[in-house]
Every structure is written in C-alpha cells, then in structure tokens.
C-alpha cells in the first residue's frame with residue numbers, strides 16, 4: 001500500500017508523514033528530496049514551478065512508487081500532487097495508491113510556514129499553490145488543526161490501517 005499525503009505547502013505532509021510511517025512501521029519518503037536542483041532554486045526565489053519543471057520530479061516519484069510496489073512494500077509518500085494530472089500520473093491505475101489530502105485554512109498554514117525554518121520553499125508560494133490545487137475526487141480529506149499524532153491516527157482510522 002502506498003499512502004500519498006498531498007496538499008499545498010505547509011499543510012504538514014512531512015511532519016504528519018513521518019509520524020504516520022513511524023506508527024505503521026513503514027518507510028517514509030519526502031517528495032521534496034526528488035526535485036532537481038533547478039526546481040529547488042526556483043522555489044527558493046519564490047517562483048512557482050510549471051508543468052515542465054514538475055515533469056522530472058513526477059517521473060522520479062513514479063519510479064519510486066513502481067519500485068515499492070514491485071518489492072511488495074508499503075510506503076508513506078509526502079508529495080504536493082496539486083493537479084489532477086499529477087495525481088493520475090502517480091496513481092497510474094495502481095489500486096495500491098491511496099490519496100490523503102491534508103487541508104487547513106490559509107491563515108493557519110501561512111502562520112505555520114512563517115515559523116518553519118531550514119526549508120527551501122518560499123512561504124510566498126502558498127497562494128499560488130491554493131490557486132492551482134485540484135483535490136482528488138477519491139482522496140480522504142483530513143483537516144490539520146490538531147496535533148501531528150492526532151492527524152496520523154485519524155488517517156489510520158479512515159484508511160483502516
């Protein structure tokens with residue numbers, strides 16, 4: 001089973017993903033680690049990525065999912081997957097892939113991003129991410145105002161894992 005935690009920057013994909021994976025005893029991977037250097041540089045400068053920028057990143061994540069499924073392993077993957085076409089690309093008809101959308105009000109996410117340190121992502125990109133967000137029709141929606149542990153437990157309850 002592959003759980004993809006998706007949603008805009010700052011919703012807690014990395015934080016909740018780590019807790020969830022540790023609870024389940026599964027591997028955690030962060031989509032942030034699969035961006036080419038040019039993408040990181042763009043986001044650092046506050047320039048939104050476009051479809052072409054995201055293509056190599058999505059390809060790398062698609063390979064990660066395929067390799068994980070081929071090995072028969074479980075995975076928690078943090079990945080913004082903002083548009084339907086990205087979600088469909090990563091799912092590529094695999095029944096093993098389950099989307100969980102993390103969502104919070106913009107004011108809360110903005111506040112969390114403002115106090116996040118040591119990350120390349122410019123907080124100014126939040127509004128452009130909300131603007132292009134296309135939630136998957138079949139995602140489990142989880143609100144992120146609680147603690148990471150509460151959110152991880154809610155995800156487990158809703159997915160039955």
Ligand SMILES: Nc1ncnc2c1ncn2[C@@H]1O[C@H](COP(=O)(O)OP(=O)(O)O)[C@@H](O)[C@H]1O
Pocket residue numbers: 007008009010011012013014015016078112113115116117144145146147148151
């Ligand atoms: N449930 C939460 N409660 C309080 N702070 C949180 C929560 N989830 C994430 N954070 C904090 O918000 C910031 C963004 O979280 P992060 O996991 O980096 O989000 P994302 O991976 O979606 O960009 C981080 O500083 C993190 O510590």
Ligand SMILES: O=C(O)[C@H](O)[C@@H](O)[C@H](O)[C@H](O)COP(=O)(O)O
Pocket residue numbers: 008009010013014031032035043048049054080081082121129
């Ligand atoms: O497609 C994109 O524009 C990026 O992938 C972006 O969506 C993602 O948010 C960054 O990787 C920042 O990382 P965080 O979402 O972890 O802040």
